[in-house]
Amino acid sequence: NAGVTQTPKFQVLKTGQSMTLQCAQDMNHNSMYWYRQDPGMGLRLIYYSASEGTTDKGEVPNGYNVSRLNKREFSLRLESAAPSQTSVYFCASSNQWTGRGANVLTFGAGSRLTVL
Amino acid sequence: SQQGEEDPQALSIQEGENATMNCSYKTSINNLQWYRQNSGRGLVHLILIRSNEREKHSGRLRVTLDTSKKSSSLLITASRAADTASYFCATDAGDGGYNKLIFGAGTRLAVHP
Numbered sequence: 001n002a003g004v005t006q007t008p009k010f011q012v013l014k015t016g017q018s019m020t021l022q023c024a025q026d027m028n029h030n031s032m033y034w035y036r037q038d039p040g041m042g043l044r045l046i047y048y049s050a051s052e053g054t055t056d057k058g059e060v061p062n063g064y065n066v067s068r069l070n071k072r073e074f075s076l077r078l079e080s081a082a083p084s085q086t087s088v089y090f091c092a093s094s095n096q097w098t099g100r101g102a103n104v105l106t107f108g109a110g111s112r113l114t115v116l
Numbered sequence: 117s118q119q120g121e122e123d124p125q126a127l128s129i130q131e132g133e134n135a136t137m138n139c140s141y142k143t144s145i146n147n148l149q150w151y152r153q154n155s156g157r158g159l160v161h162l163i164l165i166r167s168n169e170r171e172k173h174s175g176r177l178r179v180t181l182d183t184s185k186k187s188s189s190l191l192i193t194a195s196r197a198a199d200t201a202s203y204f205c206a207t208d209a210g211d212g213g214y215n216k217l218i219f220g221a222g223t224r225l226a227v228h229p
Contacts, residue, residue, distance in 0.1 A: 004158070035219075042204060042221040043159070058216065090158055102147045102166070103208060103217055107158030 002026050004108035006091050012114045013081045021076040021111050023091030031094045032074035033058075033105065034066060036087040043090065049074055081115045088112050122205055122223040130228050135192040137223040139205030140185075146208050148181055149217070150190050153202045162203075163190075195227045 004025045013019055025032065030051045035043040035058075045058030049068040063085060065077045074093075078085055089112075092105040123138045139148070147166050151159040165172045165181045165188065172179045178191040192199055202222040 033217075040221055043219040045216055045218070048216065059218075092159075102149070102164050104149065104161050104164060105151075105159070105206075105217060107160070109158045110156075 004091055004093055004106055006108035006111050010112050014116050017081050018079050021089055024073045025093040029093035029095050033092040034076045035090045038087050083115045086115045122220045126224045128226045135195050135225055137190045137203050139188045141207050148188050149206045151204045197227050197229050200227045
């Protein structure tokens with residue numbers, strides 16, 4: 001099983017360029033997430049999709065857009081990249097439980113983005 | 117703002133020793149999870165403890181939760197070089213936002229042969 005697959009693994013952009021990070025999961029999970037990881041900051045939630053057809057903002061959504069293309073795929077778009085968006089981006093998925101259930105995430109390997 | 121904060125930021129031990137990492141959080145939670153991240157890789161779920169549990173074991177891992185102090189600890193016993201990684205605690209938003217897992221900054225563990 002591939003789990004969560006992210007592409008590309010590495011990307012260098014110039015300020016103002018746009019790009020899309022792709023994410024696909026093969027576990028039939030309902031929920032998908034995009035996090036960014038910066039040194040000393042842990043992971044911060046950018047956007048998430050609780051189920052197909054819905055998306056919501058996380059902690060740091062500014063400068064990003066997302067699309068839940070279908071149940072398997074969740075893409076993250078940078079419309080006009082800025083140096084502050086240099087980071088490692090992680091996609092994750094889960095079968096979210098309701099009530100007092102637990103939301104255990106499965107992560108992709110990450111996409112390292114550098115904006116010059 | 118971060119919900120969970122790990123302590124220490126970095127820990128260096130010898131193989132066979134025990135490693136203890138702590139996590140503090142700010143608001144009420146339903147669950148607390150620990151994840152491991154090997155260098156250059158994604159995070160992997162290790163163990164989950166619910167707010168009505170005080171201690172949980174999984175192999176060489178022992179997790180405790182003190183909701184009155186809003187803190188948790190992860191103990192790795194008889195550490196191995198392969199345990200070298202960063203460890204993160206993660207909590208749900210506690211406000212019914214079960215979708216949102218909030219991660220701390222992590223503890224970098226180095227286990228020397």
